[in-house]
Amino acid sequence: MNAVIDRLRRTTELIVGAEDLRERLESGRPLRIKYGVDCTAPDLHLGHAVNLWMMRQLQDLGHRVVFLLGDLTTRVGDPTGRSETRPVLSPAQIDANAASFLSQVSLVLRTDPEVFEVRRNSEWYDAMPVAELLSLFAQVTHAQLMARDMFRDRVAAGREIALHELVYPVLQGYDSFAMQSDLTIVGSDQLFNEQLGRHFQQRLGAPPQAVITTTITPGIDGRAKQSKSLNNYIGLTDSPRDKFGKLMSIPDSLVEAYARVYTELPLETVAALAAATGPAARDAKLRLAAAVVTRYHGAGTAKAELEAFRRTFTERTGPAELPELVVGQERMVVLELLRVAHPSASNSELRRLLRQGAVAVDGVRVEDPAAVISVGGGVVLKSGARTWHRVRV
Amino acid sequence: MNAVIDRLRRTTELIVGAEDLRERLESGRPLRIKYGVDCTAPDLHLGHAVNLWMMRQLQDLGHRVVFLLGDLTTRVGDPTGRSETRPVLSPAQIDANAASFLSQVSLVLRTDPEVFEVRRNSEWYDAMPVAELLSLFAQVTHAQLMARDMFRDRVAAGREIALHELVYPVLQGYDSFAMQSDLTIVGSDQLFNEQLGRHFQQRLGAPPQAVITTTITPGIDGRAKQSKSLNNYIGLTDSPRDKFGKLMSIPDSLVEAYARVYTELPLETVAALAAATGPAARDAKLRLAAAVVTRYHGAGTAKAELEAFRRTFTERTGPAELPELVVGQERMVVLELLRVAHPSASNSELRRLLRQGAVAVDGVRVEDPAAVISVGGGVVLKSGARTWHRVRV
Numbered sequence: 001m002n003a004v005i006d007r008l009r010r011t012t013e014l015i016v017g018a019e020d021l022r023e024r025l026e027s028g029r030p031l032r033i034k035y036g037v038d039c040t041a042p043d044l045h046l047g048h049a050v051n052l053w054m055m056r057q058l059q060d061l062g063h064r065v066v067f068l069l070g071d072l073t074t075r076v077g078d079p080t081g082r083s084e085t086r087p088v089l090s091p092a093q094i095d096a097n098a099a100s101f102l103s104q105v106s107l108v109l110r111t112d113p114e115v116f117e118v119r120r121n122s123e124w125y126d127a128m129p130v131a132e133l134l135s136l137f138a139q140v141t142h143a144q145l146m147a148r149d150m151f152r153d154r155v156a157a158g159r160e161i162a163l164h165e166l167v168y169p170v171l172q173g174y175d176s177f178a179m180q181s182d183l184t185i186v187g188s189d190q191l192f193n194e195q196l197g198r199h200f201q202q203r204l205g206a207p208p209q210a211v212i213t214t215t216i217t218p219g220i221d222g223r224a225k226q227s228k229s230l231n232n233y234i235g236l237t238d239s240p241r242d243k244f245g246k247l248m249s250i251p252d253s254l255v256e257a258y259a260r261v262y263t264e265l266p267l268e269t270v271a272a273l274a275a276a277t278g279p280a281a282r283d284a285k286l287r288l289a290a291a292v293v294t295r296y297h298g299a300g301t302a303k304a305e306l307e308a309f310r311r312t313f314t315e316r317t318g319p320a321e322l323p324e325l326v327v328g329q330e331r332m333v334v335l336e337l338l339r340v341a342h343p344s345a346s347n348s349e350l351r352r353l354l355r356q357g358a359v360a361v362d363g364v365r366v367e368d369p370a371a372v373i374s375v376g377g378g379v380v381l382k383s384g385a386r387t388w389h390r391v392r393v
Numbered sequence: 394m395n396a397v398i399d400r401l402r403r404t405t406e407l408i409v410g411a412e413d414l415r416e417r418l419e420s421g422r423p424l425r426i427k428y429g430v431d432c433t434a435p436d437l438h439l440g441h442a443v444n445l446w447m448m449r450q451l452q453d454l455g456h457r458v459v460f461l462l463g464d465l466t467t468r469v470g471d472p473t474g475r476s477e478t479r480p481v482l483s484p485a486q487i488d489a490n491a492a493s494f495l496s497q498v499s500l501v502l503r504t505d506p507e508v509f510e511v512r513r514n515s516e517w518y519d520a521m522p523v524a525e526l527l528s529l530f531a532q533v534t535h536a537q538l539m540a541r542d543m544f545r546d547r548v549a550a551g552r553e554i555a556l557h558e559l560v561y562p563v564l565q566g567y568d569s570f571a572m573q574s575d576l577t578i579v580g581s582d583q584l585f586n587e588q589l590g591r592h593f594q595q596r597l598g599a600p601p602q603a604v605i606t607t608t609i610t611p612g613i614d615g616r617a618k619q620s621k622s623l624n625n626y627i628g629l630t631d632s633p634r635d636k637f638g639k640l641m642s643i644p645d646s647l648v649e650a651y652a653r654v655y656t657e658l659p660l661e662t663v664a665a666l667a668a669a670t671g672p673a674a675r676d677a678k679l680r681l682a683a684a685v686v687t688r689y690h691g692a693g694t695a696k697a698e699l700e701a702f703r704r705t706f707t708e709r710t711g712p713a714e715l716p717e718l719v720v721g722q723e724r725m726v727v728l729e730l731l732r733v734a735h736p737s738a739s740n741s742e743l744r745r746l747l748r749q750g751a752v753a754v755d756g757v758r759v760e761d762p763a764a765v766i767s768v769g770g771g772v773v774l775k776s777g778a779r780t781w782h783r784v785r786v
Contacts, residue, residue: 125523126522126524130518130519130526137555137556137559138555140556142554142555142559155535162533164528164530166530167527
């Protein structure tokens with residue numbers, strides 16, 4: 001059964017309880033894999049999918065994913081608005097979000113009842129007397145909780161922690177006991193809470209779950225973690241074309257990580273793609289994009305997207321069929337030209353495009369806002385990673 | 394109604410919400426006075442009784458004491474034994490302790506249903522869903538709780554705080570809301586928790602209780618707070634004789650505080666007692682002891698005890714009828730003599746008696762453990778504040 005763990009290792013950062021996990025895999029018993037989520041509106045991206053694909057591999061071996069909706073905590077009011085971690089949701093919102101979550105999850109996971117189960121933690125908390133909850137609290141210390149990064153950071157920054165936020169990890173930990181989790185696969189930011197799960201299982205006389213944390217890969221900007229607010233991620237529900245285009249826009253330095261973590265390409269192939277330079281680097285990115293699109297939409301769609309991309313974009317002149325921009329003068333300052341191309345952008349946004357080297361005329365980069373462009377018989381203006389215009393007088 | 398508050402002021406340290414309290418007293422409505430206790434075995438002493446007498450004054454004006462047993466938290470298991478604040482008790486122990494508490498309380502308070510009510514906080518917590526408890530937690534921050542002295546001290550000393558201990562003040566605070574407390578009279582160590590009561594009442598739209606904290610008076614050793622482990626207190630259930638004897642043993646410096654806080658003697662009388670010196674100081678102490686015994690056991694008993702004390706004890710030779718100690722030698726080292734008088738005491742305890750000046754032979758203090766005593770025709774040995782023997786060969 002080392003083979004199973006070895007296969008998971010490609011996207012594993014850390015395994016807590018590896019020996020237990022090996023034994024349980026060898027026992028032949030179907031494992032219960034905790035997939036705990038909160039009830040906020042989901043927008044799953046390739047980063048989340050890393051964990052889902054690992055669960056999918058285990059499903060294909062007969063193990064069961066328990067999709068656990070943490071609905072209890074989302075019903076907790078916070079009239080002060082101090083809680084930064086979880087908004088308060090109505091039952092209808094919770095149901096809507098859960099449905100959306102399930103539909104996104106089903107893009108990767110199997111949802112047939114043999115290997116998939118949906119639970120809500122209100123099942124056990126609604127029936128729990130306050131005295132029993134306090135007994136759980138007696139199993140954990142203030143210092144243990146304050147060891148959590150997020151809490152330490154907040155205290156250091158002089159920000160408040162409401163008491164209910166402080167106790168959430170305890171609830172999340174007890175969930176592992178209540179649902180008899182054997183294993184959970186999470187981002188490293190959840191390691192603390194899931195280790196509390198092990199703590200509670202041991203305290204309450206149950207075998208502790210193994211915890212696998214997965215590799216976190218930066219967003220398509222190559223810098224920050226994928227996040228909604230930065231809009232630097234590839235969503236599972238993005239169209240094949242958007243996925244393909246976003247993958248083509250990543251910096252070369254990301255090709256290795258993306259190919260390793262987001263595809264199943266053999267590791268030798270990944271290494272070759274990462275080593276490619278010059279025109280081959282572009283081909284490597286095409287290969288990566290096709291592999292990712294294949295994973296989610298099948299080989300046929302990937303091939304079609306690859307051809308569409310090749311047909312549309314060329315190295316120097318941009319896509320074959322471009323929107324036309326008709327101007328009144330033959331010679332124009334480049335900033336004026338950009339203003340015509342992006343009527344709703346601010347001056348400072350246009351200057352930033354220039355500064356970032358994102359502007360080119362007939363394939364030649366222009367950085368000086370005062371540069372004068374001769375439109376003549378027509379030129380191709382590139383302004384931004386994927387915006388092209390044909391400019392005519 | 395300022396008269397009521399003025400009368401309470403004699404033993405008041407601090408009033409939080411004094412203006413509210415004044416208004417409520419003026420409204421003529423009977424107030425609900427929270428008297429919250431935990432369920433440990435009680436041994437109420439004069440210090441506790443200060444608060445009880447204030448409540449009694451208010452009962453005599455028609456206000457109602459709500460004796461609130463915090464039984465919920467005593468049912469919380471702490472299998473690690475880490476909790477330092479509250480032991481776990483069985484329902485039978487809780488009932489037995491509650492009965493003992495009530496019988497002691499009734500030495501001061503009226504317990505007729507017009508002005509006395511018994512409640513348990515399990516009444517509201519047993520019915521409370523976990524989600525509602527978490528909503529309460531949302532009303533208070535980690536920083537607010539950690540402001541409590543006891544928690545700060547523990548953290549500073551590197552000792553642990555179990556999570557259930559951290560949340561207890563929240564429960565105690567919510568109690569004030571649930572039982573509609575108008576006022577609570579507590580030791581200053583409870584101020585923090587009771588201010589949380591005000592906090593919850595305000596948050597939940599109820600008028601906040603006033604909090605009176607009372608003067609804390611040292612134990613009969615004149616140094617430490619009265620406590621069971623130091624055995625330096627006068628229990629409400631102590632016999633009249635023990636009360637009288639213990640009061641006669643206090644240092645002169647305590648007479649003022651004890652007379653002011655533990656009796657209703659006019660303040661001019663208190664000042665006169667405190668100013669007494671020489672033989673008059675002894676008379677002042679007799680007056681104090683009689684006043685305290687009068688308060689708990691009536692004037693008749695107090696008079697009898699005063700006379701018994703006078704009859705029994707004389708300044709130089711101790712009580713008239715003393716237990717006899719027959720020794721084999723006519724001359725003995727004082728330490729040997731003490732060993733005969735206190736067969737179960739250790740050597741170091743006997744040496745401490747000598748060092749403290751508690752040993753006298755025929756009224757002459759002996760401090761040197763090697764001093765040789767001539768028993769001769771018999772001497773009176775004093776060893777400790779109230780232990781006398783007649784020693785014969």
